[in-house]
Amino acid sequence: MYFQSYLSVLKSNYMLLVIASLLSFLTFFIWAGLPVFIIGTAVAELTTNLGVIHFFICVSGGFLYSVMFIPINLQVAKKIAELKNRSVVSSFLRIETIWILIVSVIFETIFVILIVLQL
Numbered sequence: 001m002y003f004q005s006y007l008s009v010l011k012s013n014y015m016l017l018v019i020a021s022l023l024s025f026l027t028f029f030i031w032a033g034l035p036v037f038i039i040g041t042a043v044a045e046l047t048t049n050l051g052v053i054h055f056f057i058c059v060s061g062g063f064l065y066s067v068m069f070i071p072i073n074l075q076v077a078k079k080i081a082e083l084k085n086r087s088v089v090s091s092f093l094r095i096e097t098i099w100i101l102i103v104s105v106i107f108e109t110i111f112v113i114l115i116v117l118q119l
Contacts, residue, residue, distance in 0.1 A: 002095070005079040009072060016075075020068045031064035036111075054108060062104030066096060073099060 010017050024031070035057045043056045066073075077092035084091070 001083065002076070002080065005076045005083075006072070009075045009079065013072075013075065016072050020072065023068045024065065027068070031061060031068075032107075034064060035061040035107075054111070058104040058108040058111065059100065061107040062100040062102075065103045065107070066099040069099060070096070 039060045040053055040057045043053050047053070073095045074088075074092055077088050077095050080086070080095070081088045081091040
């Protein structure tokens with residue numbers, strides 16, 4: 001159901017995907033650099049636990065990256081809210097949370113691969 005909602009939103013508003021793709025390319029150093037260099041350093045000053053540092057880096061990277069897709073996710077949330085008789089806010093928060101978690105896992109995977117390749 002979510003996949004079909006995304007397809008219908010992107011078919012009718014394909015420019016949202018084009019704009020989000022362009023923004024993700026142009027703002028790469030913001031959503032990838034800010035978590036690694038700023039947030040990672042700030043958390044490293046508070047703790048030496050690498051798991052906590054990686055967690056905050058990846059969640060903040062996932063959050064910053066998912067911000068670009070808010071217009072798409074909001075329209076999908078409206079469609080899902082109509083289908084499931086929920087509030088739009090509830091559907092949007094669920095979709096956004098899933099986006100943040102998925103992007104965080106992808107961000108962590110790439111982060112770990114880059115660290116391993118550097119050694």
